Amino acid sequence: MAPAKQTFRGLKRHSLSEEHTLAKSTQKPRGGLTRAFITGLATLLPTVLTIIIITVSYNFLDEKIAQPITSLIRKGFHSELAKEYFWKDLWKLQDWQMDEVVDESGLPERAGDIPFSQQVERISPNWLGFVIAIFLVLAVGIGFRGVLGRQALKLIEGLIKRIPFIKIIYPYAKQVTEFFFEEKNKIEYDTAVAVQYPRIGIWSLGFVTSSGFKTIREKHGAPMVAIFIPSSPTPITGYTILVPQDEVIPLDLSVDEVLRFTISGGVIVPPGEVADTSPAHKIEGSSEDSQDSNNDDDDASRP
Secondary structure (H helix, E strand, O other): OOHHHHHHHHHHHHHHHHHHHHHHHHHHHHHHHHHHHHHHHHHHHHHHHHHHHHHHHHHHHHHHHHHHHHHHHHHHHHHHHHHHHHHHOOOOOOOOOOOOOOOOOEEOOOOOOOOHHHHHHOOOOOOHHHHHHHHHHHHHHHHHOOHHHHHHHHHHHHHHHHOOOHHHHHHHHHHHHHHHHHHOOOOOOEEEEEOOOOOOOOOEEEEEEEEOOOHHHHOOOEEEEEEEEEEEOOOEEEEEEEHHHHEEEEEOOHHHHHHHHOOOOOOOHHHHHOOOHHHHHHHHHHHHHHHHHHHHHHHOEEE
16 A cells, blocks of 8 residues: 555656646746847847937937027028128129019029028038037037136136026036036046945945935934935936945946946946856746755645
8 A cells, every 4th residue: 555655646746747847848938038028128228228318419409509500690691791791792692682582483583593591591501500519519618628718617607606596406407417427526436336225135336426414424423425326227317315334335346337237227247246157047946946845845744
């Protein structure tokens, strides 16, 4: 009787093992598709974000700077002063060539004549304002990098900070801009840190931005730091937290390395921080081992 019972147990365990193997085989394609989707998303996301940033920058430069410049140039060409000294003296145009008069068919009154607005568009195409805008931005950047430029900028900012309402917004907008773009205010390597957020056991990467609030520092009785934690996949947004200084781990990473890790959702790991083994394999292995051990325990507990 005992050998038959052991044989039955062996068959049952073999059946459970086959069911477990079948379940794993059915789950692998799903896991494979999920990993393929995540890999594709991580591959496309940096390119898509780059295109979005370039598009937004281009639209801003074109709509807010280039188009107003082009419009201003064309208004200048339409002025009476330009007609007298530029179009007549330099281009030798006649009075009838500087009007918008057309006949009933929509054509100019004379052969070879075109509306004056088209004359202006020929000499000031749409791309002219965009080229001028690029050189204007470069000139501003070069001009304000020098000593005189920095002094002039301080003077201008002092005047801006006296304007009601604007003085409330401008300083904070300037701090955010300098945080990401200004070379002199770029974060040093030792300000990249890891902190347990949003709870103990979960680690997030961020940047130390200041020493925090004096009131919290005095209440806590220990040094505090303010940390900006960028979010994925748009690191220009995130969270600002205040934590004790001894609860953060300084990281020997650059700003670019931390931002690449954040934007890629953890796919692009800095070379010096790459782990020896893949955590996904460990998780899968531990899950399978725990299931096998649970099945063995269940078999052992059954009579």
